[in-house]
Amino acid sequence: MNNSPKEQSNCTFIPVKHLETIKVFEKKSDCDIWNAFNKGDEMAFNYLYRTYVHKLFQFGSQYSRDSSLVKDIIQNLFIYLRKKRGSLGEVTNIKGYLFKSIQREIIRNIKSNTSFEGFEENFRESHFQLEVSPEVSFIKNESEDERKIQVQQALNQLTTKQRKAILLFYEEELSYKEIAEIMNFSEVKTARKLIYRALSSLKEFIKPTSY
Amino acid sequence: MPNYTDHKKYEDYEFEDFLSDEFFVQWVKSPSENNLHFWEKWLISNPQKREMVTEAARFVRSIQYKENFEFTDEAYIEVFENILKADNHFRQLDTISPTKTSTTHTKKVNSIFPVRGIAATLLVLFCLWAQYEAFNFKIDPEPIAEIVLVKRSNPAGQKSIIDLPDGSRIHLNANSEIEFPKEFSDEIRLVSLKGEAFFEVQKENRPFLVESGNAKIRVLGTSFNVKQKTNEPLYVALVTGKVRVNADNGDQVTLNPDEMLVMEEGGKFYKTSFDPLGVTGWKDNYLIFKNTKFSEVIDKLENWYGVKIAIKGHLDPEWTYSGVYKDEMLENVLRGICMTSGMNYKIDKKQITITNPK
Numbered sequence: 001m002n003n004s005p006k007e008q009s010n011c012t013f014i015p016v017k018h019l020e021t022i023k024v025f026e027k028k029s030d031c032d033i034w035n036a037f038n039k040g041d042e043m044a045f046n047y048l049y050r051t052y053v054h055k056l057f058q059f060g061s062q063y064s065r066d067s068s069l070v071k072d073i074i075q076n077l078f079i080y081l082r083k084k085r086g087s088l089g090e091v092t093n094i095k096g097y098l099f100k101s102i103q104r105e106i107i108r109n110i111k112s113n114t115s116f117e118g119f120e121e122n123f124r125e126s127h128f129q130l131e132v133s134p135e136v137s138f139i140k141n142e143s144e145d146e147r148k149i150q151v152q153q154a155l156n157q158l159t160t161k162q163r164k165a166i167l168l169f170y171e172e173e174l175s176y177k178e179i180a181e182i183m184n185f186s187e188v189k190t191a192r193k194l195i196y197r198a199l200s201s202l203k204e205f206i207k208p209t210s211y
Numbered sequence: 212m213p214n215y216t217d218h219k220k221y222e223d224y225e226f227e228d229f230l231s232d233e234f235f236v237q238w239v240k241s242p243s244e245n246n247l248h249f250w251e252k253w254l255i256s257n258p259q260k261r262e263m264v265t266e267a268a269r270f271v272r273s274i275q276y277k278e279n280f281e282f283t284d285e286a287y288i289e290v291f292e293n294i295l296k297a298d299n300h301f302r303q304l305d306t307i308s309p310t311k312t313s314t315t316h317t318k319k320v321n322s323i324f325p326v327r328g329i330a331a332t333l334l335v336l337f338c339l340w341a342q343y344e345a346f347n348f349k350i351d352p353e354p355i356a357e358i359v360l361v362k363r364s365n366p367a368g369q370k371s372i373i374d375l376p377d378g379s380r381i382h383l384n385a386n387s388e389i390e391f392p393k394e395f396s397d398e399i400r401l402v403s404l405k406g407e408a409f410f411e412v413q414k415e416n417r418p419f420l421v422e423s424g425n426a427k428i429r430v431l432g433t434s435f436n437v438k439q440k441t442n443e444p445l446y447v448a449l450v451t452g453k454v455r456v457n458a459d460n461g462d463q464v465t466l467n468p469d470e471m472l473v474m475e476e477g478g479k480f481y482k483t484s485f486d487p488l489g490v491t492g493w494k495d496n497y498l499i500f501k502n503t504k505f506s507e508v509i510d511k512l513e514n515w516y517g518v519k520i521a522i523k524g525h526l527d528p529e530w531t532y533s534g535v536y537k538d539e540m541l542e543n544v545l546r547g548i549c550m551t552s553g554m555n556y557k558i559d560k561k562q563i564t565i566t567n568p569k
Contacts, residue, residue: 049291050416053287053291054282054287057280057282058279061278062276062278067280067286071290075290075293075294078290079297082294082297129277130274131274131276132274167274167276169236170240170271171275171276173236173237173240173241175233192231196231199227199230203226203230
């Protein structure tokens with residue numbers, strides 16, 4: 001058995017420069033990264049862009065299907081932040097901060113293009129849809145399959161606010177504090193209650209019968 | 212008022228308490244040294260909660276956006292470029308205005324230091340030239356670097372380990388082929404696979420994409436096994452981390468550790484659990500048979516040792532074989548198989564003959 005043939009030796013490469021940058025920043029706290037960006041560190045900007053642009057697009061698109069609008073808003077946010085370098089305030093959670101900024105810009109933009117009522121109406125119905133990924137509840141037999149349908153129906157009963165909070169909590173891994181900020185709650189416990197109640201309403205569907 | 216989780220102890224937690232606990236969610240979604248140290252110990256001392264915790268973790272992992280909006284590579288590049296160019300534009304304005312004021316300042320001292328006037332003018336010209344150059348440099352599309360593809364393949368009887376430029380490692384099985392660029396692009400790490408390989412992907416921000424048959428497997432940092440043989444389903448078995456598989460027809464599946472995706476050629480797919488040794492043992496030189504049919508045993512041996520096997524005599528189609536060999540010579544494996552089944556074997560260099568005397 002040959003486990004280390006000739007191929008291996010031909011195949012050593014010098015790592016690309018930016019890889020090291022990413023590694024350097026991954027170990028730093030959000031505060032440090034933001035400070036570096038504020039001081040004009042281009043690598044810190046590269047890191048921010050690479051790390052958050054996809055997430056921002058996904059999040060922004062929950063409000064508007066107009067992908068070029070969302071794209072423009074993300075672009076303008078970064079241009080604005082770069083322009084303000086040197087005078088930016090402290091940021092302890094970059095993702096929370098960027099999400100809040102994008103949300104504000106998108107809502108402002110949509111409001112200026114449509115009537116406010118129209119937006120609210122729309123907001124309630126179509127934004128922040130969530131689903132159980134197809135593989136969950138592992139469709140081993142029909143009763144599991146049925147349970148999955150029940151869970152999905154229960155998820156559909158949730159309000160947009162609840163869905164949004166759950167997505168921010170699970171999918172985006174944000175803390176209650178950041179969720180409260182993004183959702184404009186003055187108190188962190190409002191976010192906690194919102195999620196707790198939503199989950200309680202789901203629990204009879206998701207909780208296995210054994211306990 | 213419901214009981215909020217603030218003052219409850221973990222051992223008294225109910226299902227929904229786990230679901231709404233920040234530290235629990237952090238452990239499920241981003242396991243790291245910071246949370247593993249606690250939860251692993253906690254689970255050992257609270258085995259009665261294990262089932263509840265597993266189910267809660269499964270739920271947390273299962274929640275996802277219903278609609279996925281992908282930020283395309285084109286958009287990624289375009290927006291990045293626009294941001295940098297906008298910046299350039301600002302910088303250009305910034306540099307012009309201070310130089311204007313500086314020329315008015317120098318006017319007062321012009322008669323005494325005419326050299327300063329000239330120097331200032333030269334400086335302004337230099338700045339404009341430098342800006343022009345810098346601006347032009349950015350605008351000029353850089354010549355697209357030629358992508359040099361590296362291809363590695365193993366014949367039957369040979370396995371290999373390949374280290375990629377990003378630090379990822381591929382264990383390539385026998386009768387398999389892998390292709391990847393000599394240097395990955397800034398956006399993505401793309402490799403294409405025929406056959407079977409085990410990937411240990413270095414975690415970083417560029418997604419790692421494996422193209423295999425009609426599917427694309429997308430990961431960040433993780434270890435998993437991919438097997439795609441002609442006329443067989445695609446198998447993706449995840450050991451650590453998280454992977455997403457996109458089929459040609461748009462179907463998308465996310466795998467969690469210890470789950471295996473089986474995708475049939477028509478695009479139909481399902482998930483199962485898998486035996487880690489049975490699926491990934493090959494990379495550590497474990498040759499494993501588990502109720503394996505005779506024809507598959509032969510295929511496996513031919514592939515593993517790079518030999519040809521001929522059969523003489525009648526074979527029971529119901530016959531199966533189970534056994535585990537590590538770092539074993541072909542002869543010992545053949546002896547093991549033939550002993551339990553009453554068959555004889557003969558080795559003539561790369562040609563093996565198995566005879567059933569019955």
